[in-house]
Amino acid sequence: xxxxxxxxxxxxxxxAVDTTLAQLAHRRKSLPEHAQLAALDQRxxxxxxxxVAAQVAVSDLELEQSKAEADLTPVxxxxxxxxxxxxxxxxxxxxxxxxxxxxxxHLKKRISDLEDNELEVMQRLEDAVALRDRLETAVSELRTxxxxxxxxxxxxxxxxxEQAREAQQERAQRxxxxxxxxxxxxxxxxxxxGGVGAAELRARRCTGCQLELNAAxxxxxxxxxxxxxxxxxxxxxxxxxxxxxxx
Ligand SMILES: [Zn+2]
Numbered sequence: 001x002x003x004x005x006x007x008x009x010x011x012x013x014x015x016a017v018d019t020t021l022a023q024l025a026h027r028r029k030s031l032p033e034h035a036q037l038a039a040l041d042q043r044x045x046x047x048x049x050x051x052v053a054a055q056v057a058v059s060d061l062e063l064e065q066s067k068a069e070a071d072l073t074p075v076x077x078x079x080x081x082x083x084x085x086x087x088x089x090x091x092x093x094x095x096x097x098x099x100x101x102x103x104x105x106h107l108k109k110r111i112s113d114l115e116d117n118e119l120e121v122m123q124r125l126e127d128a129v130a131l132r133d134r135l136e137t138a139v140s141e142l143r144t145x146x147x148x149x150x151x152x153x154x155x156x157x158x159x160x161x162e163q164a165r166e167a168q169q170e171r172a173q174r175x176x177x178x179x180x181x182x183x184x185x186x187x188x189x190x191x192x193x194g195g196v197g198a199a200e201l202r203a204r205r206c207t208g209c210q211l212e213l214n215a216a217x218x219x220x221x222x223x224x225x226x227x228x229x230x231x232x233x234x235x236x237x238x239x240x241x242x243x244x245x246x247x
Contacts, residue, residue, distance in 0.1 A: 001229040003182040014174045033153035054132040061125040068118035079107040198238040201245040209235035222247040
């Protein structure tokens with residue numbers, strides 16, 4: 001292939017723009033905020049699921065407390081009734097009266113047990129509410145943290161996209177000024193060569209693969225016409241001669 005030496009030099013400028021575009025795409029993909037967001041989402045999911053469990057525990061214990069209170073009510077009422085009957089002297093039979101007094105003792109003991117049970121449920125409920133409140137705070141803090149992280153990520157994405165847009169414009173301009181066949185070869189080579197289709201021959205090295213060229217190749221390159229499009233014998237990239245080539 002033949003191409004004006006000036007066009008070959010301009011191909012290196014196009015390569016520089018394409019390298020910039022590749023770097024911008026890489027930075028876009030590898031922003032630390034992406035990994036931070038993924039980690040935060042995992043934490044958020046775990047804390048949210050703990051919160052749901054804590055909410056369920058609170059409502060279970062609230063039910064349990066109502067039940068404990070409900071269990072107490074009839075026993076307390078019966079105690080009041082019995083004490084009234086003992087007090088007002090309506091029970092004349094000593095045996096029946098002794099039975100009532102026994103029952104009062106029994107009811108008092110029963111009430112004390114039920115109250116102990118209710119207190120224990122109330123303590124557990126208090127702990128469960130405290131845990132739920134802590135988790136609610138944690139969820140809300142994580143939400144705020146996430147919003148800040150997303151804003152930081154988006155700010156950088158906007159800046160990177162703006163730079164990429166400018167580079168794309170420059171690329172279109174530079175590509176438009178190059179011979180079609182040279183551009184087609186360059187674009188065909190790039191994907192299989194790490195995005196680098198054209199490299200400068202600098203100080204007897206291909207800057208694409210960094211290998212030093214052997215004497216025979218160098219002699220061949222030196223003898224080639226200025227408008228001949230050279231290819232690196234090692235990597236196959238378009239090799240562009242410059243005043244720094246050392247030929
Ligand atoms: Zn090479």
